[in-house]
Amino acid sequence: MPSKPGTWLFKFQCAWRGIWFAVGDQNSFWVHLPIACCVVGLAGWLRLGPLQWATLLLAIGMVLTAELLNTSLELIVSVVHPQRHPRIGQALDIAAGAVLVMSLAAAAVGCIVLMPPLCDRLFGG
Numbered sequence: 001m002p003s004k005p006g007t008w009l010f011k012f013q014c015a016w017r018g019i020w021f022a023v024g025d026q027n028s029f030w031v032h033l034p035i036a037c038c039v040v041g042l043a044g045w046l047r048l049g050p051l052q053w054a055t056l057l058l059a060i061g062m063v064l065t066a067e068l069l070n071t072s073l074e075l076i077v078s079v080v081h082p083q084r085h086p087r088i089g090q091a092l093d094i095a096a097g098a099v100l101v102m103s104l105a106a107a108a109v110g111c112i113v114l115m116p117p118l119c120d121r122l123f124g125g
Helices: 008-025 028-044 051-080 086-123
Strands: none
Touching: 008 028, 008 051, 028 051, 028 086, 051 086
8 A cells, every 4th residue: 555645654665666667677787786696695605794794785785876876867868858969968978987987996895805705715815
């Protein structure tokens, strides 16, 4: 049963609906989500400590957040200004660039956090 607008429950329902839409509609999530699952699985296998988990989960969350913001910007632009415009194209490219920058930073974080315990586990370092 839908909740009333303005309530916390309604706000959470809207947020989950947005995430669900983005995951189902945006193929970028089908790149980010499997990688995130692999990182989480590897972190579990390596039995990382709480700070390492927090670092990885924050990096994953930031990539997914950047992707959600980029998706929302793309959708707004497609309604407000459906015809192509060079400046709008630049703005969308910048938003996509933000996702790329965050993804590369998250990959670096993943390497920094995961490589030492992975090497220890594999090679008995």
